[in-house]
Amino acid sequence: MRKRFKLLTPIVGGLACNARCPFCVAGMTPENGVTGKAQAPDLNAFAKVCAFAKTHHCDSLLLTSKGEPTLWPEQVLQYLKIQRAFDFKSVELQTNGIPIADRKIVTSQHLRQWREYGLKLIAISVVHYDAERNRQTYLPHRQAYIDLPALIAHLHSFGYAVRLAVVMLRGEIDSSAELQKMMDFARLNRVEQLTIRPVNKPDTSRDDEITSFVAANYLPDSAKAEIQAYLETAGTLVERLPWGGSVYDVGGQNVCLTNSLTKADENEDVGRQLIFLPDGRVSDDWQKEGVSLEAFAQAQKHQSNQ
Numbered sequence: 229m230r231k232r233f234k235l236l237t238p239i240v241g242g243l244a245c246n247a248r249c250p251f252c253v254a255g256m257t258p259e260n261g262v263t264g265k266a267q268a269p270d271l272n273a274f275a276k277v278c279a280f281a282k283t284h285h286c287d288s289l290l291l292t293s294k295g296e297p298t299l300w301p302e303q304v305l306q307y308l309k310i311q312r313a314f315d316f317k318s319v320e321l322q323t324n325g326i327p328i329a330d331r332k333i334v335t336s337q338h339l340r341q342w343r344e345y346g347l348k349l350i351a352i353s354v355v356h357y358d359a360e361r362n363r364q365t366y367l368p369h370r371q372a373y374i375d376l377p378a379l380i381a382h383l384h385s386f387g388y389a390v391r392l393a394v395v396m397l398r399g400e401i402d403s404s405a406e407l408q409k410m411m412d413f414a415r416l417n418r419v420e421q422l423t424i425r426p427v428n429k430p431d432t433s434r435d436d437e438i439t440s441f442v443a444a445n446y447l448p449d450s451a452k453a454e455i456q457a458y459l460e461t462a463g464t465l466v467e468r469l470p471w472g473g474s475v476y477d478v479g480g481q482n483v484c485l486t487n488s489l490t491k492a493d494e495n496e497d498v499g500r501q502l503i504f505l506p507d508g509r510v511s512d513d514w515q516k517e518g519v520s521l522e523a524f525a526q527a528q529k530h531q532s533n534q
């Protein structure tokens with residue numbers, strides 16, 4: 229039985245996203261009842277899952293989506309209001325940043341309210357420090373990418389810490405030289421956290437086109453090894469994460485090297501995540517269908533008796 233979960237991950241909104249990433253993980257993993265049109269989350273069930281998470285020593289909450297969570301800023305607020313009673317140490321939101329930068333869907337009022345209800349860090353996914361490279365991946369249908377430095381400054385002005393979550397692809401951030409330029413960008417913009425993770429795909433995927441793209445743009449093992457060796461020599465190891473990631477300090481910039489998708493390991497004491505689906509089901513793996521909290525807890529007990 230898992231005694232602990234590291235992260236509670238509620239799903240905000242539906243499948244819709246304003247970006248067009250060719251490696252979209254959401255497009256590969258099961259829909260799990262999440263549709264293009266967002267259903268209202270079962271907030272009573274969410275409160276029970278928060279309580280379950282806390283009894284399993286989970287202190288971190290990350291609001292994410294099967295699409296782009298900030299397209300539903302009111303749902304973000306609803307989740308934040310519920311979680312507040314449970315005193316999570318870290319409360320974060322994963323986003324492509326576009327609806328916040330556009331300042332139409334996510335207003336200053338939303339940013340103020342989210343902060344007031346406990347959101348501390350906003351993680352923005354990118355593939356590069358160069359705006360045009362990010363445009364080609366995220367917004368090929370627009371003339372320009374968002375002004376990322378302006379977005380980071382905007383978030384800082386509301387009191388948020390910012391993480392840049394870099395998806396590493398062949399030809400993008402794929403070497404220690406490119407990583408150093410990414411770190412320079414992070415330093416220049418006073419980004420509190422930088423996470424790098426090689427693009428990945430689940431064992432089974434429901435979208436062949438995305439799977440083929442990922443297969444063709446995997447970071448070669450030699451590049452991963454070169455980046456890891458650089459971090460180990462140039463940086464100081466700060467923490468090894470239970471699921472295999474490592475956090476380094478490189479000249480005052482923290483860099484976390486981790487994986488995109490981690491399958492639940494039934495034998496580990498510490499589960500990486502507890503995923504909350506809007507209809508009230510939970511799962512510990514993006515690749516699994518969710519079940520009710522009662523069935524999930526029962527399955528945990530059953531495993532411990534085997």
Ligand code: SF4
Binds near residue numbers: 247248252254295
């Ligand atoms: S921003 Fe996220 S959800 Fe949207 S297309 Fe990219 S990977 Fe998919």
